[in-house]
Amino acid sequence: MAEQKFDEIDSGAAGVKSAELGKEMRTSFLEYSMSVIMSRALPDVRDGLKPVHRRILYAMYDSGITPNRPHSKSARTVGDVIGKYHPHGDFAVYDTMVRLAQDFSMRVPLVDGHGNFGSIDGDSAAAMRYTEARLAKPAMELLRDLEKETVDWRPNYDESLQEPEVLPARFPNLLVNGSNGIAVGMATNIPPHNLGETIDATCLMLDNPDVTTEELMKVLPGPDFPTGGIVMGRKGIIDAYETGRGSLTIRAKHKIVEGKNGKSSIVITEIPYQVNRTNLMQKLGELIREKKLPEISNVHDGADRNSPVDIIIELKQNAIPQVVLNKLYKHTQLQVGWGVNMLALVDGVPHTLSLKEMLFHYIKHQEDVIIRRTRYDLRKAEERAHILEGLLVALDNIDEVIAIIRGSQTDKEASAKLIERFNLSEAQTAAILEMRLRRLTGLERHKLEDELKELREKIAYYKQILSDEVLMRQVIKEELQEIKNKFNTPRRTLLSAAAKDLDMEDLIAEEDMVVTVTKAGYVKRLPVATYRQQKRGGKGMQGVNLKDNDFVEHLFVASTHSYMLFFSTAGKVYRLKVYELPEASRHARGTAIVNLLPLAKGETISAIIATKDFPEDEFLMFGTEQGMVKKTSMSLYDRTRRDGLIAINLKEGDSLIAVRRVKRGEKVMMVSSAGKAIMWDEAEARAMGRDTMGVRGMTVPGDVKVLGMEIAKPDTELFVITEKGYGKRTPVSEYPEHHRGGQGVFTITMTEKKGLLTAMKVVREADELMIISEEGVVIRTPVEDVSQLGRSTQGVRVMNVAEEDKVTAVAIATDSTKEKSSEDSEDAETDFEQLESGDVFVDEDADGEDVDEDFESSEADQ
Structure with missing residues (x-):
């Protein structure tokens, strides 16, 4: 029944119109979109104002609420705006007016507010009935010459009044104050700029229309936000100025x-x-x-x-x-991204504009304003000169004029007689009939002549402007400079040439960290202040709580920002930053390295190099358990892969035991478990590629293995230590230099009591030794406390090792408090056996003083 009634409805009945829904939706949405774009959201490129801004300024100007008048209630202005020009919500208009008055929102405020107009804290303004406002002085420059027919006018919404389509805008307001708004399917976000810099850029383009963006940026280097801050990098600014789109990074x-x-x-x-x-x-x-x-x-x-x-x-x-x-x-x-999208209306059509295009359209508008203003001034001057010429004719013939007037019955009759007698116009006769008797004095006549002379000069000047484009542009420049002198303020926003994209490294303090890796593959880092210095023969302190049969195998110091190159026994290299390693307490075991690196089954870390760069003229020297060596440029390792890179090719059954940085002319020393040492020049091993096997560095029997490989620098000593803690140091100069590949010479006399040779190190007297046992006990002792003995001696007790414990590794802590030459400092290495930090391994209390008690028995260790 309902369907039947619906079918019977006459589509042609009054008030009912048939339409296709899809077409109607498209038409209506398009009309709505254009209304938002044209009448609400986007600024005009000429005056940089949206309609609501323009209407607020014009309503205040029309009502006489100017800088030379007292403030007027904001509610009055809002009422004028919505009643005369902008039929929208009063709060929307008031919020816009408030923003025009905020010095933290506008680079050059256009409204002078009196009362609470909000704050940078986000506080809202007081109600419009409490606040007062008037036009700010710079706003008068946007409205200047409005009455001189400089712009087109249009009817208001009910066609009862006229409103300007655009303001004369005597300075580039779109750039100075910027703009932001969201339309339908588009948005604008134009940053504010410094008034003086913007005017200079405009003048530069007036002088040279073909000026480049780079040249413009010499006077207009970038945005100038009212809240200051720092713009990081120039790329975003250049992109925005050249294309109209860019991304800025602003810092506090x-x-x-x-x-x-x-x-x-x-x-x-x-x-x-x-x-x-x-x-x-x-x-x-x-x-x-x-x-x-x-x-x-x-x-x-x-x-x-x-x-x-x-x-x-x-x-x-x-x-x-x-x-x-x-x-x-x-x-x-405190750091934000700011997307620039310089979208504005050009002849009513949205366009994304570059800096040059924006200035071009503004200058074009100013030329139009000057032409229209000059035509208006010329017309007014010519009209006034015409009147003055008639008055002077009347004064020259005053007696006859008076007679004609007295003899006429009406004004019309007098006017006709004057026109006929002196060939005057109706305007001139009207002025003569209205002339007062005071004009008959000689002084008044002189004034009229001076005024006419001045007007004729102005008329000639106006005609020159209209005929000379160069002069017209000069007028624009002079008036812009006048505004700059009146309202320019210093730049608030700093421009930093360095673009700073924060990465994880920026959030990490650059400091030296102790990194430990255990035999079972647990890694951690901790501050160097964790350990303290002890005398030779001390018992040490517990450094790590370890599982059974585990012990600290590698220990070194490196900056948190250094790269860590992990070389495995399988001859592969993995790369991490120090800060990527887990930080833990002194007693914590750490994190299994297999959770950080994709190690294969049975693959362990045998050497670690810490470096900040990868110079091509420095090399890595590799040493294997079977005596093979290889020299490769560090630059070949400045890359990374998830599953690691091949560092050296190994023979079956061989494993990588040491990797050292080496420079040209340095000596390589290798020590075997048989107690022999060999020293040869690094040039004996030529530089090879990354994916190679190398050459023979030391010949060892089948049951003997190479313990370590070090770089023996001048005035250094070879320190060796046995499993039971007996060691000695011998000057490197006592070892003869051989060709690589030999078996070497004896460096220590080994006995069953002292145990097998377990570690070697090349040291200086200023160095301090870090000695690590299987139990994880760490002791630090100065090298000078270890006896200097000849090559074939047995050594002295260096560390008091427990019955079931034995020494496994040695590291060197170089004390920066002792004097070192600059050459020594440059040569210091930071790998897992060479420490490069002053006063490391020192525990400090809250007052920063050294803690004297023995940590092994302290409550903290329980």
């Missing part, structure tokens, strides 16, 4: 205040544009509560009348401010 400005007891504070003095300060402080509090910023002890508001932005971030003792800043940049809005 800060200063670091040094406090007492090693504590510092970071004071944030400026924050990025459009960042809410209150939300920023709340985010900081959340990060501190969530332990994501453990270096920060407190954050509080330091804002006052003189410093309205200051946020004071107090750091804990010994926290590194730059690392904390990098974390803040990473996790908070």
Whole structure:
């Protein structure tokens, strides 16, 4: 029944129109889209204003609420705007008006607000009935010459009034104050700029229309945000200026205040544009509560009348401010990305504009304004000159004029007689009839003549402007410079040439870390202050709590930002950064290295090199258990793969035992478990590729293996130690230099009591030895405390080793407090057996003093 009634409806009935739904939707949406684009969201390229901004400024101008008048209630202006020109919500209009008055939103505020107009903290403005406003002085430059027919006008929404389609805009407001808005299917985001710099760029283009973007950037280097900050890098600016699209990175400005007891504070003095300060402080509090910023002890508001932005971030003792800043940049809005999209209306059509195109359209608008203003001024001057000429004719014949007037019955009759007698126009006769008697004096006549002379000069000047494009452009330049002199302010935003994309390394403090790797394959890093120095013969302290049959095999010191090259017994190399290694306490075993590196079954780490770069003129020397060696340029290892790279090809049954950095002219020393040592020049091994086997470095019998390979530098000594802790040092100069491939000479006399030779090291007297046992006990003793003996002696007790324990590895800690030559410093290596840090392995209490008690029996070890 319902369907029947619906079918009976006459589609032609009054008020009912038949239409296809899809077509109607498309038409309606297109109309809505164009309305939003044209009338709400996008600025005009000529004056940089959206319709609501333009209507607010014009309504205040039309009502006389100018800078030389008292402030007027904001509600009055809002009422005028929505009643006369903008039939939308009053709160929307008021919010727009508020923004025009905010010095943290507008680079050059256009409204002078009186009262609470909001804050950078995100506080909203007071209600419009409480606040007052008037036009700011710079806004008058946008409206200047409006009454001189410089722009087109159109009816308002009810056609009862006229409103300007665009303002004369005597400075490039679109660039100066920027704009942002979201239309339908498009958006604009134009950053603000410095007024003086923008005017200079405009003048530069007036002088040379073919100026390049690079030349423009010499006077307009980049955006200038009202809240200051730092723009990182030039690439985003160049992209935006050349294409209309770019991505900026904006950072807050800060200063670091040094406090007492090693504590510092970071004071944030400026924050990025459009960042809410209150939300920023709340985010900081959340990060501190969530332990994501453990270096920060407190954050509080330091804002006052003189410093309205200051946020004071107090750091804990010994926290590194730059690392904390990098974390803040990473996790908070102290660094933000700002996408530039310079979209504006050109002749009512949206266009993405480059800097040159934006200035071109502005200059074109100014030329049109000057031409129309000059035509208006010319017409007014000619009209006034015409009147003055008639008045002067009347004064020259005043008696006859008076007689004609007195003899006429009406004004019309007098006008006709004057026109007929003196050949005047109706306008001139009307002026004569209205002339006062005071004009008959000689002084008044002189004034009229001077005024006419001045007008004739102006008329000639106006005609010259209209006929001379160069002069017209000069007029534009002069007026722009006048505005610059009146309203220019210093640049607030700094421009940094270095683009800084934060990566993980920026969040890590650069400091020396101790890295340990156990025989079972557990790795960890911990600060160098964990261990302290002891005298020779000391018992050491427990460094690692280990599983049964596990012991520390590799120990070294390296910066957190260094690369770690892990060389495996299988001849492969893996690469990590030190900060990627897990950090743990002194007693923790660490993390299984198989969780960090894709090691094959049975593959273990045999050597580790720490380096920050990979120079082509430095080499890695490889040594294997069967005496093979290979020299390869470090530059060939400046790459990485998930499953590792081949570092050296090995014979079946052989394994890699040592990797050392070597320079030209250095000597290589190898020691075997049979107690023999051989020294040869590195040039004996020619440089080879990465995927090669190498050559014979030392010949060893089948039951003997090579213990280690070191670089023997001048004035160094060879230190060797047995399983039971007996060792000695012998000058390298006592060892004869051989060709590579020999068996070597004896370096120690071994006995059953002292055990087998277990480790070797090339040392200096200023060095200190780190000796590690299977049980994980670590002792540090100066090299000078170890007896210097000849090659064929037995050695002295260096470490008191427990009955079931034995020495497994030796490392060197170079004490930077002792004097070293610059050459020595340059030659120092940082691999798993060569430590390069001063005063390492020192425990400190809260006051920074050395702890004297023995840690092995302390409660902390329980």
